[in-house]
Amino acid sequence: MIPQDKVAEIIETARVEEVIEDHVTLKRRGANLLGNCPFHNEKTPSFTVSPAKGIYKCFGCGKAGNVVNFLMDHEQLSYPEALRSLAKRYNIEIEEEELTVDQRQELNAKESLYIVSQFAADFFQEQLTQTQKGRAIGLSYFKERGFSEETIKKFQLGYSPDEWTALTDAAIEKGYQLDFLEKTGLTIVKEEKKFDRFKGRVMFPIQNISGRVLGFGGRILTSDKKAAKYLNSPESDIYHKSKVLYGIFHAKKSIVAKDTCYLVEGYTDVISLHQSGVENVVASSGTSLTIEQIRLIKRYTPNITILFDGDAAGLKASFRGIDMILEAGLNVKVVLFPDGEDPDSYARSHTQAEILSFLDSESKDFIKFKTDVLLKEAGKDPIKKAGLIKDIVESIALIPDPIIRSVYIQECSSMMGMEEEMLLTELNKSRKQKISKKLAAPNESTPQINVPEYLPQEGGKSTTKKINYQEQDIIRLMIQYGLNEIELEVDKDEKGNPIKEPFKLVEVILSDLMQDDIAFDDPTFALIYKEFTDAYEKEILLEEKHFIHHIDDTIRQVSIDLISQPYELSAQWEEKHQILTQRETDDLFKTIQSGLNYFKFKKLNNLKNEKRKLLTDATESEQYTDILLDIIKIDTSRKNLAKILGIVISD
Structure with missing residues (x-):
């Protein structure tokens, strides 16, 4: 339980713009900041942050709140979690009673999974650095990879002992429930038996954008051909591999600063590049790139460079994933490393300056690169070349920006020695087919306009009523x-x-x-x-x-x-153009008088309608007369207000 005075201190201290800028690229617009909404996919920025008021509001999807709400919605945190995260960020000490076993059991299931995951990360790190076997096996492996002690600590690297129940026993002894160990995938339970999933592996904790441990990747160090080289945590209530990028917590600020994101495949690729000074890098952790991961990158930059090892032919399998990036509106480049090299090995054998120079000189625009690869593959075969044209045009058709599409059509026309009009015809055909499919079955990537409802819901159905x-x-x-x-x-x-x-x-x-x-x-x-x-x-x-x-x-x-207002008057109207603009704050008394008079006028209209209904239902002469007198009084007040407001009334 966080004391109320501490809650107030946290809210007063936290700066909504600082917290949101960790996740969204914001640009100044008058007194407010503007960026693309992190809660829905949009091309035109409608997400507004007001530092003065300490709030955010998206005028596209309707999401709004304060700094605590942002962390709760964006990172799926509970209210106490969001407060603790802010307190940690702004160095505010919170004195809370140490949780007993009973209190720990009362925490909601998701929070318990986070707590168990962090315990496991601490346990693995302690085993790596504080035990003889951990240092001899795990630490030696990381040292051989060239990782410094600072890097090992930064990424919370660890070691899971080559024992059946080392972690499970330690966790249960500390009061953690077996049920939560099983739900996170740390412990496997079969009938009456239980054992550690990551037995005998070096450990790579996987963190979300706020640094909380969601799951783990474990690499085996033996030559056992029956065991998987890498083993990841299973899906859980807190870990969804399709929505996570390894290294995003450490990379997000650098991605914003450099305005580009390098995407690699594995954990060690990320760590080695970070240690070499290239920090704007994340990994898909061996999974096929998903739309959720692409949107996560897009929050920080529209530019992505994918780093591949191996030859160009091996890249073809990734073309579909890269098409998804194009469709999301990002600019995509690719870098191929020399034969026998990957981002990890290259980073360990070169300086930061050499790495950056290589990435800069070898990065190629994806559309041009794909065209070049497929042209070489097609050779002089006309059938293959026809298929190549369709393949390239379909990729270009995915790009939302018409100007960029036009530029690519011109360049591909030159590269393939084909008439631009022919490519444009194929492009239009492809886009028409795609639009028809979307209209027939809109998907979740289509942004929906959310009109806020101010009324409660009944029986699961929204209650609709015109706003007063x-x-x-x-x-x-x-x-x-x-x-x-x-x-x-x-x-x-x-x-x-x-x-x-x-x-x-x-x-x-x-x-x-x-x-x-x-x-x-x-x-x-x-x-x-x-x-x-x-x-x-x-x-x-x-x-x-x-x-x-x-x-x-x-x-x-x-x-x-x-x-919240979607627009604000530019200072240049008065300063540069000498155009005087009227604001409601210029004469607040006049503003509130006008508001009150319209409010009362509406109330009188409603009251008159109610009296008219009573008049038709009246059965006695005296009752009828009283209601009629009331209507006359109401009409007198209505006419007086209408005169003040400049309204012409007909009844």
Whole structure:
């Protein structure tokens, strides 16, 4: 349990823009920052971060929240996990009671899997450095690979003893449940027997983007042909290999700084390049590249260079995966290492300057490279050349940007000695087929526009109701400008000059609404208004951050939606072009008066409709007369407000 004063300190200290910039490339736009949303695939940036307010909002998919919510949604963390992550980042000490066995059992299953995985990583590292067998076998292997002690510590490399239950016994002795050891794949349970999955292997912990251990890769050191050389953790609630890139935690900042990402195949490729000073590198860990992994890279850069060992023919098997990268809108290059070399061996035998020079000089644009490879393979065979044309054009057709497609068509036309018009015809045919398939069966990569619903759900179906814009505007003004001061006339002096006093905007709105005893119809707006009035009666004025960091998800989401704007006026309108623009903050009193009057006008319209219904149902003459008098009074008030608002009413 994290004390509330520490929660407040963490939220006050954490900078939403700093945390999000670890995962999203942001560019300044006025007072806010803008980038591509990490929660859905988009080409045009709609993800806005407001450092001043401490919030983010995507105007494409609707995702919004504060710095804690971002970590919870982006990294699938619980609320306490997100707070602890921020506390660690900003060096805020949290004093929590040490968990007992019973308390540990009460933690949710996912958190327990994280805890067990971290225990295993610590255990393997301790075995590597603190035991005789670990140093003689595991540490010797890493030293032979040229890994320094600093590198071994950085990547939390370890050793699993060549014993059947070393880790399992140690974990159970410390109070960890066998069930969680089995669910993470660290322990294999068969009937009454249990044994360590990674027995006798050097260990490579696999971390997520925030550094939490999700799973492991283990390499065997014996020549046992029956055992797999590399063994990975099985899928679990926290480890999904299709969504993870090895080394992303250590590489993300460098990827953003260098604006490119090197993609390799194995753990040692990543580690050796890191140790050589090339840190913007990640690995797919031997799995075929997935769309989730591609999107993960795209959060940090649109540029990816794939490093391959072996000859060009071996690369053909990877063409389909690279086509997926093109379709996601990334720029792809490839580098082939000399025969007998791979990223690991090359990094160990060359300096940082030599590696960077090699990568720069040998990187080739993928489309050109693929065309060259297939042209050599086709030779003078016309049938193969026809197939080559179709293959190349299909890759180009995947590229979202029409200008880039056009450039590639021109270059391929020159390389293949074919008319550009013929390639364009084939390109259009390919794109038409692809679009038809997408229209017939849209997939998850198609971004969906999410219109926020402010009403609760019933029976699993969304309740639809038109938003009351007048109520919405009043709530927005109270949240966004509640503590802004406005001066109001309270009296006149002896000479008839006005005497003014400062009031908080929220005081003016609340006193006005409470005097007329006006209620809100929308349930969420009603809850927010009640919080304002309850606090006001205790002489407390709630501020914006109270709602931005609200414990209730719906109130927090609605509040952030209300105060977030997709656009802001450029300062150049006034500074450069001398065009004066009107802002609602220029005259807040006029803004709230207008908002209150529209709100009351809407309420009077609704009340009149209710009275009309009662009038038709009235059975007694006296009752009929009373209702009619009420309608006349309502109409008088409506007409007075309509005159102030400049509205023409016909009934």
